[in-house]
Amino acid sequence: xxxxxxxxxxxxxxxxxxxxxxxxxxxxxxxxxxxxxxxxxxxxxxxxxxxxxxxxxxxxxxxxxxxxxxxxxxxxxxxxxxxxxxxxxxxxxxxxxxxxxxxxxxxxxxxxxxxxxxxxxxxxxxxxxxxxxxxxxxxxxxxxxxxxxxxxxxxxxxxxxxxxxxxxxxxxxxxxxxxxxxxxxxxxxxxxxxxxxxxxxxxxxxxxxxxxxxxxxxxxxxxxxxxxxxxxxxxxxxxxxxxxxxxxxxxxxxxxxxxxxxxxxxxxxxxxxxxxxxxxxxxxxxxxxxxxxxx
Amino acid sequence: xxxxxxxxxxxxxxxxxxxxxxxxxxxxxxxxxxxxxxxxxxxxxxxxxxxxxxxxxxxxxxxxxxxxxxxxxxxxxxxxxxxxxxxxxxxxxxxxxxxxxxxxxxxxxxxxxxxxxxxxxxxxxxxxxxxxxxxxxxxxxxxxxxxxxxxxxxxxxxxxxxxxxxxxxxxxxxxxxxxxxxxxxxxxxxxxxxxxxxxxxxxxxxxxxxxxxxxxxxxxxxxxxxxxxxx
Ligand SMILES: Nc1ncnc2c1ncn2[C@@H]1O[C@H](COP(=O)(O)OP(=O)(O)OP(=O)(O)O)[C@@H](O)[C@H]1O
Ligand SMILES: [Mg+2]
Numbered sequence: 254x255x256x257x258x259x260x261x262x263x264x265x266x267x268x269x270x271x272x273x274x275x276x277x278x279x280x281x282x283x284x285x286x287x288x289x290x291x292x293x294x295x296x297x298x299x300x301x302x303x304x305x306x307x308x309x310x311x312x313x314x315x316x317x318x319x320x321x322x323x324x325x326x327x328x329x330x331x332x333x334x335x336x337x338x339x340x341x342x343x344x345x346x347x348x349x350x351x352x353x354x355x356x357x358x359x360x361x362x363x364x365x366x367x368x369x370x371x372x373x374x375x376x377x378x379x380x381x382x383x384x385x386x387x388x389x390x391x392x393x394x395x396x397x398x399x400x401x402x403x404x405x406x407x408x409x410x411x412x413x414x415x416x417x418x419x420x421x422x423x424x425x426x427x428x429x430x431x432x433x434x435x436x437x438x439x440x441x442x443x444x445x446x447x448x449x450x451x452x453x454x455x456x457x458x459x460x461x462x463x464x465x466x467x468x469x470x471x472x473x474x475x476x477x478x479x480x481x482x483x484x485x486x487x488x489x490x491x492x493x494x495x496x497x498x499x500x501x502x503x504x505x506x507x508x509x510x511x512x513x514x515x516x517x518x519x520x521x522x523x524x525x526x527x528x529x530x531x532x533x534x535x536x537x538x539x540x541x542x543x544x545x546x547x548x
Numbered sequence: 549x550x551x552x553x554x555x556x557x558x559x560x561x562x563x564x565x566x567x568x569x570x571x572x573x574x575x576x577x578x579x580x581x582x583x584x585x586x587x588x589x590x591x592x593x594x595x596x597x598x599x600x601x602x603x604x605x606x607x608x609x610x611x612x613x614x615x616x617x618x619x620x621x622x623x624x625x626x627x628x629x630x631x632x633x634x635x636x637x638x639x640x641x642x643x644x645x646x647x648x649x650x651x652x653x654x655x656x657x658x659x660x661x662x663x664x665x666x667x668x669x670x671x672x673x674x675x676x677x678x679x680x681x682x683x684x685x686x687x688x689x690x691x692x693x694x695x696x697x698x699x700x701x702x703x704x705x706x707x708x709x710x711x712x713x714x715x716x717x718x719x720x721x722x723x724x725x726x727x728x729x730x731x732x733x734x735x736x737x738x739x740x741x742x743x744x745x746x747x748x749x750x751x752x753x754x755x756x757x758x759x760x761x762x763x764x765x766x767x768x769x770x771x772x773x774x775x776x777x778x779x
Contacts, residue, residue: 425643429647435638444696
């Protein structure tokens with residue numbers, strides 16, 4: 254058996270892959286948070302609950318409507334994104350003129366309500382969601398066996414994150430979004446319907462969270478707490494990457510997943526806290542985060 | 549083209565405009581002169597719908613715009629070049645130029661804008677708009693609204709703090725777009741510059757229009773004007 258730093262190769266690569274998977278979810282969730290923060294000036298604490306709703310939407314589509322995984326990958330983000338748009342239009346948009354703190358409290362409250370409703374309806378033990386048959390099994394990579402579904406998750410997350418980044422950095426819609434993040438009134442005075450753009454941005458960020466939720470459904474059990482389990486780490490990722498930085502949230506998300514995975518191999522006791530240790534170090538040395546811009 | 553009647557505006561509790569009245573005819577270049585803090589920028593922002601609260605009448609091409617959102621006012625064909633220029637640092641020079649949506653046909657093409665401002669063409673690939681010099685940023689701020697097809701342009705102190713050659717270039721641009729049928733409302737502190745481009749001048753003080761001077765009578769009214777502007 255290959256040994257690397259005294260660790261059996263398969264164990265190391267296995268943990269690396271698990272790290273990459275977690276990192277894929279960190280990246281997708283913190284990316285949505287970054288986009289939403291940039292445009293709405295709100296720290297969307299409901300992000301985890303909406304991620305969970307994505308997984309539940311996939312489960313419901315399958316169990317109530319017999320709609321499978323791949324259609325759910327499109328439908329669930331559309332449905333949950335539409336719900337996000339409803340939330341933004343009816344509640345969240347009332348807070349834009351106030352301090353960040355109000356948005357944080359409101360969305361925190363929303364997440365408690367949403368999770369509570371799902372706990373009432375479905376309990377908290379969790380429900381299984383089968384891996385679609387196309388993605389079952391494993392592939393021999395030579396140095397390890399990779400479960401196909403896990404490889405798919407990393408690939409899909411990477412593609413979605415890259416596509417989001419390209420839209421924001423390279424298209425005219427992205428330029429309008431960046432400009433509105435800097436100076437929304439002026440962009441509106443050029444004829445752009447900024448309130449609508451904000452609503453759609455929130456919907457887009459939520460759709461991204463729901464997409465991640467569908468990807469997560471076959472890996473973690475579909476349960477009302479699956480979002481809260483992630484969200485603390487995701488907020489650490491956002492802080493480390495730099496609040497509102499798009500590239501920062503993607504790179505930091507994947508990177509910290511890997512760091513976590515490696516910690517599990519070399520010093521398992523610290524694996525639950527390593528992300529927060531990194532956060533403290535980054536905050537002390539670069540308060541704006543690794544990719545944050547100076548004010 | 550633009551008819552302003554009894555316009556009032558507030559920032560929070562402070563009442564800044566106290567019944568502003570003036571008009572701009574189609575094809576005219578009209579200036580708003582006045583001391584610092586007279587309310588010139590606030591007038592521009594009020595026309596654009598960018599103040600928290602405004603009352604009165606802003607009639608553009610016969611239609612009342614006082615109840616409209618800034619994006620609707622822009623779509624009606626009014627474009628603002630703001631006092632602070634409003635160049636976006638997270639956008640490249642080209643992205644800044646292409647940012648404002650086309651609201652009507654008849655705007656300048658990008659090539660025509662580059663002909664007016666050759667510097668912009670040289671700097672087109674600059675990754676951050678705010679890396680440009682002050683003069684180049686001003687050219688970009690003017691250039692980008694010429695593209696949109698809006699025929700009523702609000703230019704807020706476009707020459708402020710710029711070198712004489714660039715001031716001349718901006719003067720040429722204003723005369724050129726006037727020839728093309730654009731209408732311009734120009735805020736200026738520098739009435740010598742204003743005299744080279746404008747048809748009429750309104751003088752503003754304490755949030756009111758206190759006088760109107762046609763450009764050809766500017767010389768005759770020099771003493772009065774010095775008095776108004778405190779120069
Ligand atoms: N955002 C704001 N909040 C509160 N008061 C403001 C604000 N902007 C301007 N004011 C006040 O409104 C008054 C008019 O300001 P305005 O900027 O319209 O003047 P101006 O004629 O453009 O002056 P300048 O020549 O210095 O540009 C000033 O007393 C100013 O202090
Ligand atoms: Mg001003």
